[in-house]
Amino acid sequence: MPAPWLTGGEIEMTTPPADRAAQPAFPTTTPAVSAPNGAAAARAVGATKVYGSGETAVRALDEVTVEFPGGRFTTIMGPSGSGKSTLLHCVAGLDTLTSGRVWIGEVELGALSDKQLTVLRRERVGFVFQSYNLLPTLTALENITLPLALSGAKPDRGWLDGVIDAVGLRDRLSHRPAELSGGQQQRVAMARALASRPRLIFADEPTGNLDSRAGAELLDFLRRAVGELGQTIVMVTHDPVAAGYADTALFLADGRIVDWMDKPTSQRVLDRIKALGE
Ligand code: ADP
16 A cells, blocks of 8 residues: 555544643634645655766755645654755755656646746745744844735735734734744744745744744644644654654655654654664
């Protein structure tokens, strides 16, 4: 039987644990962010990325075929240099493949002009990186709404309000990044990624700069965004604890997917990493 992440099986909605019920609810208006019927929110076929040429060429991705089902939280794991970020960047349209094909929804990225790709990224994709990339002179609210302002899109006030409450930033909106903790800054970055109601969120080591408590809060938020909003999240991490929040974990080594796990727990992920390393 093919692995579910290759076939895009039924979406399994995760019920948040009862102790999370007290947290602010997500905005409940149209869940337009989810891909229909568990269809692939993004996928790659034969994705290969070679950096450089000749003797110094590095094959960062080697014929990767993978599907990220809509409404699910997938994590990409693997040792440093295994190609995690390259896979994320190529699927997100931030970098191009040497060969192979990538789709976001039904749109093949290789068929788009630069301008079309920019529009697609802006409308369908949100990004969260390890560094928060906030503008220091803008307030939290201005940072959150900056991409919308740049694209000339009118913010959906109800949605935006819901996002701000969900990340718990209501009383910090007029603060500048330097006046916020690392966890709060990452939550601003998260709200910025969600503000345009993207179908897909790509996160590259989003907890890398956070202490364990702030990291747990952010991961909890991502988990709820999937469970309550039907959001699709693809997250790169090397942290087994972070991977424990996902629905599915993929394991990369030397630019190839070498394994996968459904309903990962940090302990099972740790065991698998050890086994793969042997
Ligand atoms: P990971 O995210 O798993 O640490 P990366 O995707 O960053 O791995 O890198 C995969 C491989 O590609 C590594 O060997 C890395 O050195 C190489 N690589 C990544 N980006 C570049 C680049 N811009 N130029 C040359 N080599 C790169």
